[in-house]
Amino acid sequence: MLINLILLFALVLAALWTVTTPRLIRAIVGLAITSAILSVIMYQLSSPLAAVFELSVCSGLISVIFVVTISFTRRVSKEELLVRRKQKIIKYWYLPVILIAAGLLLNHYLLANLNSSVLPAQEGDVRNLIWNSRHLDLFGQAVILLVGALGVVVLFKEPKK
Amino acid sequence: MLSLFILAPLFLLFVLNLPLKPVNKACFWLAGVLLSAQILMALGHALCPWSLYPDKLGLFFVFNLVMDNLTLVMLLVIGIVSLVALFVGKSTIILEEQRFNFVSLVLACVIGMNAVVLVRDIFSLYIFIEITSIASFVLIALKKDKLAIEGTFKYLIMSAVATVFMLCAMAFLLLAAGDLSFAAVHSAFYNPANAGLLKCGAGLFLCGLLIKSGVAPFHGWVPDAYSSAPAGVSILLAGITTKVAGVYVLLRLFGSVFILNAQFQNILLFAGAFSIVMAALAALTQDDFKRMLAYSSISQVGYIILALGCGTPLAFAGAIFHFFNHAIFKSLLFVNAASLEKEFGSTNMNTLAGLGNKSPVTGFTSLIGALSTAGIPPFSGFWSKLIIILALFSAGRFVYGGIALLASILTLAYFLAFQRRVFFGKTESTLSSAGTSWALRFWEIALALITAASGAVFVLVHNNWVLPLKAIFW
Numbered sequence: 001m002l003i004n005l006i007l008l009f010a011l012v013l014a015a016l017w018t019v020t021t022p023r024l025i026r027a028i029v030g031l032a033i034t035s036a037i038l039s040v041i042m043y044q045l046s047s048p049l050a051a052v053f054e055l056s057v058c059s060g061l062i063s064v065i066f067v068v069t070i071s072f073t074r075r076v077s078k079e080e081l082l083v084r085r086k087q088k089i090i091k092y093w094y095l096p097v098i099l100i101a102a103g104l105l106l107n108h109y110l111l112a113n114l115n116s117s118v119l120p121a122q123e124g125d126v127r128n129l130i131w132n133s134r135h136l137d138l139f140g141q142a143v144i145l146l147v148g149a150l151g152v153v154v155l156f157k158e159p160k161k
Numbered sequence: 162m163l164s165l166f167i168l169a170p171l172f173l174l175f176v177l178n179l180p181l182k183p184v185n186k187a188c189f190w191l192a193g194v195l196l197s198a199q200i201l202m203a204l205g206h207a208l209c210p211w212s213l214y215p216d217k218l219g220l221f222f223v224f225n226l227v228m229d230n231l232t233l234v235m236l237l238v239i240g241i242v243s244l245v246a247l248f249v250g251k252s253t254i255i256l257e258e259q260r261f262n263f264v265s266l267v268l269a270c271v272i273g274m275n276a277v278v279l280v281r282d283i284f285s286l287y288i289f290i291e292i293t294s295i296a297s298f299v300l301i302a303l304k305k306d307k308l309a310i311e312g313t314f315k316y317l318i319m320s321a322v323a324t325v326f327m328l329c330a331m332a333f334l335l336l337a338a339g340d341l342s343f344a345a346v347h348s349a350f351y352n353p354a355n356a357g358l359l360k361c362g363a364g365l366f367l368c369g370l371l372i373k374s375g376v377a378p379f380h381g382w383v384p385d386a387y388s389s390a391p392a393g394v395s396i397l398l399a400g401i402t403t404k405v406a407g408v409y410v411l412l413r414l415f416g417s418v419f420i421l422n423a424q425f426q427n428i429l430l431f432a433g434a435f436s437i438v439m440a441a442l443a444a445l446t447q448d449d450f451k452r453m454l455a456y457s458s459i460s461q462v463g464y465i466i467l468a469l470g471c472g473t474p475l476a477f478a479g480a481i482f483h484f485f486n487h488a489i490f491k492s493l494l495f496v497n498a499a500s501l502e503k504e505f506g507s508t509n510m511n512t513l514a515g516l517g518n519k520s521p522v523t524g525f526t527s528l529i530g531a532l533s534t535a536g537i538p539p540f541s542g543f544w545s546k547l548i549i550i551l552a553l554f555s556a557g558r559f560v561y562g563g564i565a566l567l568a569s570i571l572t573l574a575y576f577l578a579f580q581r582r583v584f585f586g587k588t589e590s591t592l593s594s595a596g597t598s599w600a601l602r603f604w605e606i607a608l609a610l611i612t613a614a615s616g617a618v619f620v621l622v623h624n625n626w627v628l629p630l631k632a633i634f635w
């Protein structure tokens with residue numbers, strides 16, 4: 001219980017740091033840490049597959065894509081940096097408050113009275129579920145990747161002279 | 162058989178992207194044949210119920226696609242509007258590479274939309290909504306100028322917010338129902354256990370879908386996205402894409418999956434009425450024809466949401482009929498905008514005047530579109546609005562019925578102001594016609610004929626299309 005509370009608290013802190021830090025690189029590190037903590041929480045909730053996926057894709061692959069994108073940007077001056085930091089804290093101070101309040105309300109009113117008899121049996125393997133009974137979703141995700149790749153080609157390909 | 166609606170456009174998308182020059186050159190015609198086949202299949206279903214034929218691909222894949230009257234109407238509208246958008250794009254997009262990309266992205270949109278109307282599982286629904294949205298983002302940014310990028314960015318951010326709402330909603334629904342198929346979620350609503358979670362999930366889904374539908378006050382992205390996109394894309398977006406990804410899903414989920422309780426009804430009624438009035442007032446102040454049409458689109462979606470909030474089978478049937486009519490007459494008006502832009506290089510109403518003599522076809526067909534939008538008899542818009550208002554009155558919602566009735570006057574006001582400014586009066590000597598294409602003229606006339614005909618033979622439409630729709634809801 002205590003470890004879960006510490007993890008949740010760390011998750012909120014890391015997420016808050018991600019949105020308030022003025023440096024983009026630090027924001028990426030914050031996001032990666034948030035994802036890493038989330039994957040530990042998922043592991044704690046006995047979803048090792050989801051945890052591995054979160055760690056490898058969200059924490060690893062996506063961070064790399066962000067770093068590549070940021071390599072195209074320029075650095076701002078120190079004065080501007082200070083102004084931005086102040087503005088961001090003023091803008092986003094209420095986000096963790098709302099998040100924690102929503103979590104507490106959800107836990108207290110809805111999840112505390114959850115009737116878990118409707119949930120599927122725990123021993124069902126997620127790999128079996130995805131490959132054997134959700135063909136349309138797999139197909140849909142393949143099409144999303146295809147359309148995304150098409151979008152990148154359309155938007156970022158240099159026009160022929 | 163039903164999986165063909167998803168697999169055939171995907172197959173064509175693959176074939177078009179192979180390095181085969183003759184195929185690439187004929188891309189518009191190949192996609193046109195595919196969409197025409199979809200229209201014919203939807204129209205011919207009454208004569209030959211092909212959806213009953215077994216799906217041979219079912220031996221390899223389990224897709225669980227289901228067909229009903231609402232799906233049939235949606236497949237028809239998707240076919241018509243996408244076909245019009247495709248050929249308007251052919252006439253208005255000049256660069257060869259952009260033309261090819263446009264066809265590919267329209268096909269991707271069609272895959273997403275066809276799947277959205279055929280699936281019966283909330284998670285699959287979400288995946289295909291995302292496919293439609295991603296294709297739309299790229300389509301809006303096709304011109305790559307500043308306005309187009311800005312429009313795309315706004316749509317992308319609002320869509321991401323909507324996605325977060327929908328994902329949270331799905332987590333709640335899964336927790337409460339144990340499965341996300343329509344049948345499982347529907348039966349969970351009749352179970353007193355986890356009622357709070359289900360209501361919370363449905364409420365979050367409602368928020369996400371209202372953003373996706375572009376209903377006021379979540380409409381900030383609509384005018385920018387519609388007006389900055391190329392003409393063909395504006396037709397696709399305003400006519401069908403955002404309507405399928407938002408409004409159709411609202412109709413489907415709140416019509417036959419979730420239980421529409423009094424709180425949801427009140428939220429929908431208020432959002433609908435607010436949208437109708439606010440967008441109509443905003444449309445009055447616009448100088449750009451495409452922005453005015455975007456606001457008009459928000460206002461007309463308001464009628465559909467209002468009917469959904471009314472919650473009676475008659476109101477639902479009216480909502481779907483208005484959905485169909487709106488797709489047709491809004492496409493017509495956007496084709497008119499494309500025609501004006503191609504001929505006179507602008508859609509700004511301050512620079513256009515007295516064009517009735519120079520472009521009589523555009524002037525006449527836009528008048529038909531405008532009158533239908535305002536709900537003037539005998540055009541199709543009159544009948545669908547009549548059904549919605551009658552349903553509101555018979556459900557005792559007199560205030561909302563009154564608002565819907567009076568807002569038609571506002572609609573008429575901004576469209577008449579547009580007609581007077583652009584088509585009537587003295588022609589500006591500085592305006593010279595660069596000539597329009599016959600394809601645009603053809604689609605203007607075809608869509609005006611559909612608008613006039615579905616109003617003129619309303620009894621036939623009512624008995625064959627509208628009445629069967631009532632049976633879907635409860």
